[in-house]
Amino acid sequence: MSAVGYVGADVPVELITAAGLRPLRLTGKPGRDSALGDRYLGRGVDPVARSILTRILTGDYGPLEAIVVSRDCEASLRLFYALRELHRVEPALGLPPVRLVDVLHLPHHTTTRYVHAKVAQLREWLGRWRPIGDDDLAAAITAHDTLRRSLGRLAALRRANRLSGKRFLETVAATTGVPVTEAIALVDRLLAEDRPEVEGTRLFLTGSSHDHPAVYETLERNGFLVVGEDHDWGELLFARTCAAPTELALAERYQHNGPSAPRASIRQRAAHTAAAARACDAEVLFSYARTHDDAPPWDFPEQRAATGLPAVLAERQPYGELTPEALAALVPAGAAA
Amino acid sequence: MTARLASATTATAYQRAWFAGVRAEGGPLALVNADAPQEIFRTMGIPYVVNQWWASIVAAKRQTQRYLGLLRERGYPDYIEQYSATSLASAFETDPEQAPWGGLPKPSIVLGETTGDASRKIFDVWDAQPGVTYYPLESAAEDAVPERWWELMPHRWEEAIGSDRLDLLTGELTGLIRFLEQTTGRVFSETRFREVLDLVNEQQEWNRRTRDLIAAARPCPIAVTDGIPSVMVPQWHRGTEWARDAARAFHDEVRERVDTGVAVCPDERLRLMWVGRGLWFDLEFYQRFQRSHGAVFVWSMYLAIAADGYLRYGDDPLRALAARFAAFGDQLYTPPWSAEWYVKEARHHGVDGVVHLVSDDARGSYFTTRALRAAGIPVLELHADNVDARTGDDLTARMTAWLDELT
Numbered sequence: 001m002s003a004v005g006y007v008g009a010d011v012p013v014e015l016i017t018a019a020g021l022r023p024l025r026l027t028g029k030p031g032r033d034s035a036l037g038d039r040y041l042g043r044g045v046d047p048v049a050r051s052i053l054t055r056i057l058t059g060d061y062g063p064l065e066a067i068v069v070s071r072d073c074e075a076s077l078r079l080f081y082a083l084r085e086l087h088r089v090e091p092a093l094g095l096p097p098v099r100l101v102d103v104l105h106l107p108h109h110t111t112t113r114y115v116h117a118k119v120a121q122l123r124e125w126l127g128r129w130r131p132i133g134d135d136d137l138a139a140a141i142t143a144h145d146t147l148r149r150s151l152g153r154l155a156a157l158r159r160a161n162r163l164s165g166k167r168f169l170e171t172v173a174a175t176t177g178v179p180v181t182e183a184i185a186l187v188d189r190l191l192a193e194d195r196p197e198v199e200g201t202r203l204f205l206t207g208s209s210h211d212h213p214a215v216y217e218t219l220e221r222n223g224f225l226v227v228g229e230d231h232d233w234g235e236l237l238f239a240r241t242c243a244a245p246t247e248l249a250l251a252e253r254y255q256h257n258g259p260s261a262p263r264a265s266i267r268q269r270a271a272h273t274a275a276a277a278r279a280c281d282a283e284v285l286f287s288y289a290r291t292h293d294d295a296p297p298w299d300f301p302e303q304r305a306a307t308g309l310p311a312v313l314a315e316r317q318p319y320g321e322l323t324p325e326a327l328a329a330l331v332p333a334g335a336a337a
Numbered sequence: 338m339t340a341r342l343a344s345a346t347t348a349t350a351y352q353r354a355w356f357a358g359v360r361a362e363g364g365p366l367a368l369v370n371a372d373a374p375q376e377i378f379r380t381m382g383i384p385y386v387v388n389q390w391w392a393s394i395v396a397a398k399r400q401t402q403r404y405l406g407l408l409r410e411r412g413y414p415d416y417i418e419q420y421s422a423t424s425l426a427s428a429f430e431t432d433p434e435q436a437p438w439g440g441l442p443k444p445s446i447v448l449g450e451t452t453g454d455a456s457r458k459i460f461d462v463w464d465a466q467p468g469v470t471y472y473p474l475e476s477a478a479e480d481a482v483p484e485r486w487w488e489l490m491p492h493r494w495e496e497a498i499g500s501d502r503l504d505l506l507t508g509e510l511t512g513l514i515r516f517l518e519q520t521t522g523r524v525f526s527e528t529r530f531r532e533v534l535d536l537v538n539e540q541q542e543w544n545r546r547t548r549d550l551i552a553a554a555r556p557c558p559i560a561v562t563d564g565i566p567s568v569m570v571p572q573w574h575r576g577t578e579w580a581r582d583a584a585r586a587f588h589d590e591v592r593e594r595v596d597t598g599v600a601v602c603p604d605e606r607l608r609l610m611w612v613g614r615g616l617w618f619d620l621e622f623y624q625r626f627q628r629s630h631g632a633v634f635v636w637s638m639y640l641a642i643a644a645d646g647y648l649r650y651g652d653d654p655l656r657a658l659a660a661r662f663a664a665f666g667d668q669l670y671t672p673p674w675s676a677e678w679y680v681k682e683a684r685h686h687g688v689d690g691v692v693h694l695v696s697d698d699a700r701g702s703y704f705t706t707r708a709l710r711a712a713g714i715p716v717l718e719l720h721a722d723n724v725d726a727r728t729g730d731d732l733t734a735r736m737t738a739w740l741d742e743l744t
Contacts, residue, residue: 042695084672089711102479145620293454294458295454298461302465
């Protein structure tokens with residue numbers, strides 16, 4: 001099945017599935033050279049976007065029919081603008097067609113009307129591969145919601161100490177690169193396994209998103225268990241389902257999905273983080289803020305106050321790494337818990 | 338050295354008096370982002386302070402570091418979007434004696450787009466202050482745009498921006514008007530609104546003529562540091578007769594200088610363009626190279642965007658206002674709009690080189706530099722934040738080395 005690469009959790013993957021294509025969420029690779037991405041985006045942009053752009057330009061994802069970019073964060077939007085401009089000024093690069101889907105998040109009806117228009121336009125654009133009928137769309141929405149509910153059960157398994165945070169994160173990521181039916185089967189197989197108990201200081205991870213498990217691995221190697229998170233490579237990816245199998249409900253699902261750090265208010269984030277941390281009996285709140293990911297440090301003071309847990313903020317962290325200084329600051333909080 | 342422009346000193350004096358009046362007045366006060374639709378406040382008689390203008394005053398008074406420290410003390414980052422965060426830090430003022438111009442009075446409403454990842458957070462912190470409400474506007478983006486926006490914007494803005502973005506912002510502004518009517522008791526008169534929009538267009542038409550005068554003049558008749566207050570103070574007062582008349586007076590003063598051959602640098606050898614925000618922490622930078630290299634900054638975005646970026650004509654005034662701001666930032670920062678416009682302006686002004694200030698949060702800077710170089714124009718990129726002096730250690734040395742090569 002031909003793949004459409006997509007950037008950000010705000011891309012309505014249902015539409016790609018409904019067009020008979022395989023949605024492939026694009027990830028960066030920490031530690032890899034990102035000189036090309038640095039060149040076009042500048043070094044002041046989130047390194048994840050720079051890494052993704054580099055991988056697109058070097059063909060690292062294999063053949064892609066198209067690339068759909070959301071503006072789940074500022075870096076993704078800049079990535080789109082760079083790709084659009086490269087199409088214009090450097091056509092010899094032979095980039096696949098690129099499309100922006102501008103899903104916005106203010107909780108207002110004016111925004112719903114706008115997002116609905118953008119979703120409808122993406123549906124029409126993807127129709128060049130296969131026109132998307134209402135039945136196709138309804139089937140895709142149903143399938144992706146089924147996957148979301150399965151992932152919800154996986155999150156419950158983690159909260160019950162039957163799955164590490166790293167394994168959970170890897171599994172969620174794996175579901176974003178295969179056809180939705182395969183993804184459902186993958187998760188359901190894991191749910192059916194008899195798994196030993198895992199242990200550690202129960203840590204709720206907030207802040208930046210993680211498209212790579214290295215930080216989870218470091219945390220869990222050092223006595224923590226990541227029992228929950230509020231970024232969109234983890235539980236925020238699947239927390240909300242569609243209210244109906246329709247285009248409008250799809251638009252509303254994506255508008256109101258979140259609250260993600262780059263797009264939600266400080267108040268929304270603090271309330272969500274506190275509720276989610278409580279739901280998984282977290283003992284420690286850890287905010288990991290990647291370098292040039294500008295939102296998380298602003299959220300932290302209110303999150304700390306709202307959760308009431310021992311809390312640590314690690315600022316300006318390198319992509320895919322937890323610095324020894326940040327770990328040293330976190331360990332006493334874990335011991336106190 | 339030429340005398341300062343009367344327009345600049347008059348504007349600065351006016352702003353000081355106006356600000357003192359606002360401080361004394363009480364009543365509702367808005368804090369608005371530079372690219373927010375201020376005309377609604379003007380129509381309703383609600384005074385407003387522009388977020389980035391206040392940051393420029395704080396930086397010019399060399400108070401930015403103290404203010405950023407106030408953010409840090411409260412657990413907020415002092416290294417992200419300093420330009421937009423400075424005003425917020427003013428809300429935490431601990432030493433009013435040191436505050437520039439007596440300090441920023443507390444607003445009752447803040448208005449800004451949810452641009453970037455941090456801007457809306459800064460406004461969220463404002464919203465948490467007692468008596469302050471943040472009214473957020475979406476910052477929408479378009480999948481495809483026509484390139485030569487400056488030709489379309491005055492009359493064919495629907496074509497340039499796209500109907501979805503205009504529908505969205507028009508709807509949001511309708512909500513803003515209702516919100517202000519309810520919370521302030523002020524009336525929104527559409528007759529008055531149309532007058533305000535007419536005054537704004539008249540003002541920007543004067544700015545357009547002034548820009549064209551400076552572009553054609555040899556040698557350059559005014560210092561860029563004079564041009565900035567001459568255009569920007571009236572810009573923050575746009576929609577008033579004073580602002581329209583100030584723009585005309587600025588034009589007339591430039592006209593007179595051109596006619597009498599006044600030169601800001603008699604030994605003009607290099608005409609330079611400054612791309613990026615003003616370097617508020619070191620305004621002397623703009624004159625520093627006149628004596629050593631005959632290098633004169635003839636262009637900054639402030640007059641040029643006034644000339645090209647604001648004009649909007651049309652029968653539906655609220656939609657026309659939405660058209661002024663639905664894509665305002667794109668004009669300056671989003672390729673292809675930004676890149677093509679800078680090239681157009683560089684050619685229009687006959688510049689010999691471009692100094693491009695690239696801050697961490699600058700957008701599309703690679704493509705701006707690329708387009709200028711592809712047009713045969715030398716570019717020096719300076720990487721620094723425009724209000725945070727910590728980031729600008731070697732600017733003069735780099736500039737000197739580059740000019741040595743150019744001359």
